[in-house]
Structures are given as C-alpha cells and as structure tokens.
Amino acid sequence: xxxxxxxxxxxxxxxxxxxxxxxxxxxxxxxxxxxxxxxxxxxxxxxxxxxxxxxxxxxxxxxxxx
Amino acid sequence: xxxxxxxxxxxxxxxxxxxxxxxxxxxxxxxxxxxxxxxxxxxxxxxxxxxxxxxxxxxxxxxxxxxxxxxxxxxxxxxxxxxxxxxxxxxxxxxxxxxxxxxxxxxxxxxxxxxxxxxxxxxxxxxxxxxxxxxxxxxxxxxxxxxxxxxxxxxxxxxxxxxxxxxxxxxxxxxxxxxxxxxxxxxxxxxxxxxxxxxxxxxxxxxxxxxxxxxxxxxxxxxxxxxxxxxxxxxxxxxxxxxxxx
Numbered sequence: 001x002x003x004x005x006x007x008x009x010x011x012x013x014x015x016x017x018x019x020x021x022x023x024x025x026x027x028x029x030x031x032x033x034x035x036x037x038x039x040x041x042x043x044x045x046x047x048x049x050x051x052x053x054x055x056x057x058x059x060x061x062x063x064x065x066x
Numbered sequence: 067x068x069x070x071x072x073x074x075x076x077x078x079x080x081x082x083x084x085x086x087x088x089x090x091x092x093x094x095x096x097x098x099x100x101x102x103x104x105x106x107x108x109x110x111x112x113x114x115x116x117x118x119x120x121x122x123x124x125x126x127x128x129x130x131x132x133x134x135x136x137x138x139x140x141x142x143x144x145x146x147x148x149x150x151x152x153x154x155x156x157x158x159x160x161x162x163x164x165x166x167x168x169x170x171x172x173x174x175x176x177x178x179x180x181x182x183x184x185x186x187x188x189x190x191x192x193x194x195x196x197x198x199x200x201x202x203x204x205x206x207x208x209x210x211x212x213x214x215x216x217x218x219x220x221x222x223x224x225x226x227x228x229x230x231x232x233x234x235x236x237x238x239x240x241x242x243x244x245x246x247x248x249x250x251x252x253x254x255x256x257x258x259x260x261x262x263x264x265x266x267x268x269x270x271x272x273x274x275x276x277x278x279x280x281x282x283x284x285x286x287x288x289x290x291x292x293x294x295x296x297x298x299x300x301x302x303x304x305x306x307x308x309x310x311x312x
Contacts, residue, residue: 015143017147018150019147022146022147030139033270034135034275041277043271043276044278046271047267052295054146055149055153055296058150062150
C-alpha cells in the first residue's frame, strides 16, 4: 500500500505539481473551448484568456505564501 | 516552421533535464566509484526505453484531435508549472537553480552514506541514486519528446532532438568532469516553460475544436504572446518585491 501510494503521489506531483488550481482551470478552459466551438468557429480566444488568468492566479498564490 | 520549433523545444527541454541528471550521476560516480553509478544509469535508461517503446506506438494510433486535446491539456498543466517556477526565480521569489551547489549537496550525502552490496551491485546507494536521477529526469525528457513528436506526427525527429541534447550534455560533462554550472539553466528553463505552455495552448485549443486564425502560422504568435505575458509577470513581481523591500 505504501509503494502504491508513493507511485500515485509521484504521478500526481509529476503532472499536477504544487498547485492543483492550474489543472482545474486548464480542464475548465478546454471544456469551455469545446462547448464554445459547437456554436462558433471563433472560439480560439477563450483558452489564452483563461491560461493567462490561471498563470496570474497561481503566481499570486505562490507569492502570498512567501 | 513547426519542425524548427519542435526541434528547438525538445532539444532545450531535454538539455535542461540532462544537466540535472548529469549533476547527480557525476557526484555519485566521482565520490563512490563509477561501476555501480553506471549500472544505475544503464538500468534507468533500460526502464525509460521500455516506457517509450510502450507509449510511443500507443500515442500514434490515437486520432489527432483527441491526441491534441489530451496532450495539449497535459502540456498546459506541465508547462504552467515550469513557467510559474521560472517566473518566480527570475523575479527573485525563488532561489535560482545552482548546479555547483546541487553537486556539493549530492557529494556530501554520497560521502556520508554507508555502502551495502546487493546481488550484482557492489554499492546499492550509488546504484539507486544514479537510477533515480536518470529515471526522474528522463521521464520528463520522454514525456516532452513523445508528446511533441506524436502531435507533429514525427516521433523519430523528436527522439533525434532528445538524444542529441542528452549526448551533447554528456560529452560536455565528461570533458569538464564537473557539473555544468555555466550552462544558462534558469534562462533555458524560462524558454522551455514558454514553449511548453505555448504548444499546449495551441494544440489544446485545436483539440477542443477551435480553429486558429491563419492555422499553423498562428503558432509563433501564440509563443510570442506567452513570452510577453511571462516577461510582464516578471516585471510586475520584481516591482512588487522592490516596493515591499523599500
């Protein structure tokens, strides 16, 4: 069980890293882009906007911890 | 254009990871002897080869749209982590990575650890440390090379860039017999963070069904946008830090 947990924690840390908020926002942004793409072809702008906000949010959280 | 960015991104990312793995292997090899350290390197490379051999063909059979959605999401999550750390380092909120200091820490730990023999391995400590260094850093290399290569439908080209980067770092390390402290590692990490995030953004949007204006010609603009945002974030954080200090 200990090794299985360590294996899971390794992959969590490898993919998700220090701030799970980034992964949540990325998934939400991709889902939002996919939903918007069913209505219009001009849906490319949504992902850059949310990624910029995600970067700002994760930086703000990191700086607050310092 | 896409091929050049692919080669550059994979080469830079793999070189950065190889520098970190080299620091660990050099510290172990020069402090405790090369036999067990190189056994650890060989075992690590074997495991990575198995991972690449299993995942590589699996990625290429996925439909391109699904692949770009999944890989774009993973690269975005992964790239934003790199970018956050790189921005925090560049703005002074996180210590810069120092290979010479990392090497000294590894040497100190290697000198203090006791030796124990296990089957064919004379020094288990040297073996496991080298093995872990190669596997942990190598997994990132394999992940980046496979995802970039699969998305461009050119895994062999990505593999060539990855192997060239690792070989270049190894040759330099053997030549100087010291950690590559003069490699501009922090700047390279910043560039890799921008590229991982930019490619993740581009492919992720395409995978989600969006169409970029100008198609592939939009990629350099996406990368430039991420670079601009990252440099802007460094500027803002530096000013905040200076205001806080005064």
